[in-house]
Amino acid sequence: MQNLEALAIFVRIAEMGSFTRAAESLGIQKGRASNVVRELEAQMGARLLHRSTRTVQLTEDGRSFSARARALLADAEDLSAMFAASEAPLSGRLRIDLSTEFARSTVMPALPTFMERYPGIELELSSTDRRVDLIQEGMDCVLRVGGIVDETLVARTLGTLRMVNAASPAYLARYGVPHTLEDLLAQGHRMVHYSPTLGSRTLGWEYPAGQTYAVLALPGSLSVNNVQTYHSAGLAGLGLIQAGLSSLKPFLRSGELVEVLPDLRPKSLPVSIVVAHRHNLSRRVRIFVEWLENILMPDLDR
Incomplete structure (x- = not known):
């Protein structure tokens, strides 16, 4: 088990390209991470990492070693779970990133049940609307709204989020x-x-045009980078908004927002669970992903 722990530390360092960030994500001292790599290199008789003041990169031998180490860790996890009961206690740390709105409206209200069922899991929950780097930031999985542009990641689409146009009565x-x-x-x-990134080009007003979608350059004097702030701006009467129907339903029911142009709704957005490696999913990651999929289903179209 100590050797597997050393492999897990090495893999995290390789994925994040940093001894400091890897140590922080694993909850260990940086010195221990450095010692683990030195000991592995001594045992293997090969240099596994190129170290500089700014970056840590895998050597050619390190890339081969890292690939085999990830596969070995995944096999060890599967072997351990093979003879364990499905309700056997889970433990360990999970690092998850969610969109701010799904975190607020769906995940947080349901999370007490998950934590009560799996008290041994230490959950680190990031909530942001920017596109996080799974590997560099050490995330076990990410819930993403929108297209997946990185083909090296493994994504499973859960469904689509229906979008609507809305504005306040005022x-x-x-x-x-x-x-x-x-x-x-x-x-x-x-x-x-x-x-998600202030200063980047804004897309404008999206609408269906035949078999595809087009964009109308509609003016506006306010730009935001957070979905909840975006909703608040619409509620405050600062302009038209285009947002997910599930999150706007309470405001539409109460009359705080009114749907406009219902026949010209923007394109529904895919909602996906994304991981960095298909063969590096621990049992706790698989269970969390399954739970997350179940609680999100009512908000998504299939």
Whole structure:
């Protein structure tokens, strides 16, 4: 088990490219991480990592060693679980990243049940709307809304998030209710711009155009990088918004928001669970992913 622990430490260092970040993610001292690598290199008789003041990179031997180590760790996890009861106690740390809105509206209300069932799991939950780097930030899995652009990652699409156009009654009283795309321009409508990274190019107002989708360059004087802030801006009457139906339902029911242009809804967004390696999923990761999929199903179209 000590040798497997050393392999796990080495793999985390290799994935994150940093002794410091790997040690922090594993809850160990940096010195211990350094000692583990030195001992492994001595045992293997080969240099596994190139070290510099800024980066840590795998050598050619290190890449081969890392691949075999990941496979061995996954096999050890499967072997350990083979003879364990399905309800056997789980322990260890999980690092998960979720979108802020799913974390607030869906995961947090259900999380007490999960934590009560698996008290041995230490959960580190990141909640952000930016695109995190699973490997560099040491995440076990990430829930992503939108397309997956990195083909090296392993993604499983759970469903799609239906999108709607909405505005506050006060905003509509000021600008009028649009019934066509032409109304958006003729009535002088404005939108709240959303981008996970402030300063990046905003996409504009999305609408269906035949078999595809197009974008209308609609003006707006406010840009935000957080979904919940985006919703709040719409509630405050600062502009039109395009957001997930599941999260806006309470506001639409209460009348705090009104759906507009229902026949011109933006494209539904895929919601996926993403991991870095298909063959490096511990039992606790698989159980958390299964639980996450179950609680998200009511919010998604299949």
